[in-house]
Amino acid sequence: MKIRLQIVLFAVAFAMSLSARAQFIHPGCLHTQADFDRINAQLAAGDHPRITQAWNSFNDNWLLSNLGDGWITAISGDAIIRDSGGNFAHSERDFGMCYIQALYWAMKHNSSIPAERLKAETLAKHAVGLLNKYVKKIKTIGGNSNFALVGCFQGWQVANAGELLRDFPGWSAEEQDNFKKWIYDVWYSAIQGFLWAQNGTCPSHYQSNWNTGNACSLQAIGIYLDDPFIYNEAMYYLKQSDQNCSIAEDMVGSGFGYLVYKWDTEKINAQLATNGIKTRYESPLGFLYQNQESTRDQPHCQGALGCQLQTLEQAWNQGDNAYGWCNQAMAGGVEYTAGFNGADDNDSVFMKNYPNMAWSGCDAYQPSISYAGRSGAIIYQMAVNHYANRMGLKMPYAKKAHQKTVDSWPWGVEWGAGVNSRFNYSDLCGFGDLMFNQDSATVHPTVLRGKIKMVSGSSLSNKMGQYKYSEEWSKALASGDSIFTNELSNILSGSVVRLSPTIMDGSTDTGLWTWDDDSTCTTREREVKLTKSRIIRARYKNAAGAVSTQMFSLHVEGEGWTGVAKPYYISDYTTYYDSATYVKKYANVTLGISYKQGNSVRSWKWEKRTLTSSVWNALSSTASTLDLTNVSTGAFYRVTMTNHAGSIITQEFKVDVADVDPYIALNSNAAVSTTSMSTPKGSKVKIYATPNSLSGKSVDAKRIYKWVVGNDTLKIDTLTYHLDSYGTKVADLSDTLSIASLDSCLECTLIFLRVTSGGSVATTTYHFNVPVYVTNDLIP
Secondary structure, eight states, X not given: OOXXXXXXXXXXXXXXXXXXXXXXXXXXXXXXXXXHHHHHHHHHHOOOHHHHHHHHHHHTOGGGTOOSSOGGGGOOSSXXXXXXXXXXXXXXXXXXXXXXXXXXXXXXXXXXXXXXXXHHHHHHHHHHHHHHHHHHHOOEEEESGGGHHHHHHHHHHHHHHHHHHTTOTTSOHHHHHHHHHHIIIIIIHHHHHHHHHGGGSOTTSSOHHHHHHHHHHHHHHHHHTTOHHHHHHHHHHHHTOSSTTOOOTTTTTBTSSSEEEEEXXXXXXXXXXXXXXXXXXXXXXXXXXXXXXXXXXHHHHHHHHHHHHHHHHHHHHTTOOGGGHHHHHHHHHHHHHHHHHHSOTTOHHHHHTOOOOOEEOSSOEEOXXXXXXXXXXXXXXXXIIIIIIITOOOOHHHHHHHHXXXXXXXXXXXXXXXXXXXXXXXXXXXXXHHHSOOOOOSSOOOOEEOOEEEEESXXXXXXXXOSTTOSOOBOOBOTTOEEOOSEEEEEOTTEEEEEOOEESSOOOOXXXXXXXXXXXXXXXXXXXXXXXXXXXXEXXXXXXXXXXEEEEEEEETTOSOOOOEEEEEEETTEEEOOSEEEEOTTEEEEEEEEETTGGGEEEEEEEEEETTOOOOEEOSOOSSEXXXXXXOSOEEEEEEXXXXXXXXXXXXXXXXXXXXXXXXXXXXXXXXXXXXXXXXXXXXXEEEEEEOSHHHHOTTSEEEEEEEETTEEEXXXXXXXXXXXXXXXXXXXXXXXEEEEEOSOEEEEEEEEEEOTTXXXXXXXXXXXXXEEOOOOOOO
């Protein structure tokens, strides 16, 4: 007999605040509508041979012709697993395919060529169908510590695919809503959990590609879901954390974070000249910045740089010039890595004298720059497009490294995921010659930086707690305080903030300011009262006529996703997912709710009220669980959890003292008062419950036993009596569930009803659990 436990699950409704919706630019992760318009115009003009060549390469991508069921069919179970023997390779190919097919649809669904429109429709349907399958099948991301690399390298693809397909009419509103819930529950949970806790390690334990990749995915998720809090989280990790993805100002060049060492090229060149060495090193702004992974190996070094650039590009597409952070230091960071990897193999003098220092983290040491895996990579055109084409900086090393990359590919352009083989897969977006190919600007925008002053009210955080064991999860920003930042979270509703875009190059302010949300405001500074989360953008036209954008992402405390929580209780060493239970008198029980973002919960509050009262009284416990000992009377209990966004989940429990005591008897052994007992396969099992009170034992009371397994009722018995040989009333054993030979695990529910002569009903519910095992009789 196959028996399943009926599990009652509590799921908080999809609670993303409507006030935080529709504020980001869409599409606005790695690609925008302006990109697609530009590319289509370039292709139509036919006077950009390299772009035409890049389109032909992209259009020949194997992933655009694969319309099968995908590799999801090879995934058993409901989890994506990354460890030594995991199934992640199947999903990474599927998500790469969804991203590429979604990208084609975004570019060509409005094409004037019927064949391109038909192909776009076909590809979009396939991508949506595959994403829907993953939503239904995959419930979590798991494995050993390498689980974090799934979110790192596939999270941005999943979010970008959703972003590109959000307006596809063949993806229903219901399907998209389910997809968004899935992104929150599966992807955000895994990515945020890793970035927050670092698997319990110190902040600099993980090499930078782990954190840069997860921050990139976190940011893409925030944009796709219109969630300012999640977007701000990603930018906090990039700009303020003490992890190896950070380009925090006080860490750049200090030996910590992402850009670990700062090299003044003029000083280096002068020293080399003194030593008779004619090699000179170049840099866009006079400095080169050493990448944290440069001393590990070059594939990981360039992979981390690619993730970092994708994050900066996504920010730029929203009006947040993270490329310009720390005086455009990342330009020097790109050139450092590109110079070493793009150098001629026979230029030993250049490489031998390449500036570098050893790097050491909290539990790692790398002695010098690594020659392992020197090569091109599909990352440099994105940097060339921004720093050279948009900003007018000289990027000779990045251009050379990009050319080295395209020279290695038969098409003569930058490649990406899929290309011409089912086995080719890229953790990065690639296709730079097609997607990141703006003409060099004749005038260049001014680099801006955001400044926020709290005029009144407060913000609970301007920095995220990064240490696993830190007692302080945030730092408050009080009335009158100012901070140089574009992102601010946990602002108390009703607070007034002053937004001040700041010119970073010292040029004279032209006074030509506009604000996207208020056409009447033309001043540089403005004050805003916040009652809901908002994205606000200022635009500035400099003396050359170039326009810069400064985005402010402002999150109001309490808005955002609460997550999915499941109530449970532990009784007799067994966990049951339910919010109501009956226990034996003087028994112990533990209450709690499972929550995937447990590392970043701000507070737990427990309260109690009697069964007949409506007044809640606070308890002293502030833990995630509540231990109840020697329960003698029934009561209601309530837990209120506040997460790191200030969003709240509340769950009530009912704990009542049972009207009957549970018993399990195995074979010929004496019965034991319990609800859980393991037994050998084939055992004879009896389960029953006997009244434990005078009213329950009264012969005038009617006792009904209902035995339930899953959704099926096995039987309903009414207890009767007979007279024994002495004339004494004896209860018949119709209160017992008997199984002659138990061959599989038994999980069932007893619902006991005591009906008094006056018609009142008292109900007791017990969950019984009898696991079955097979004795191992093998010789050791």
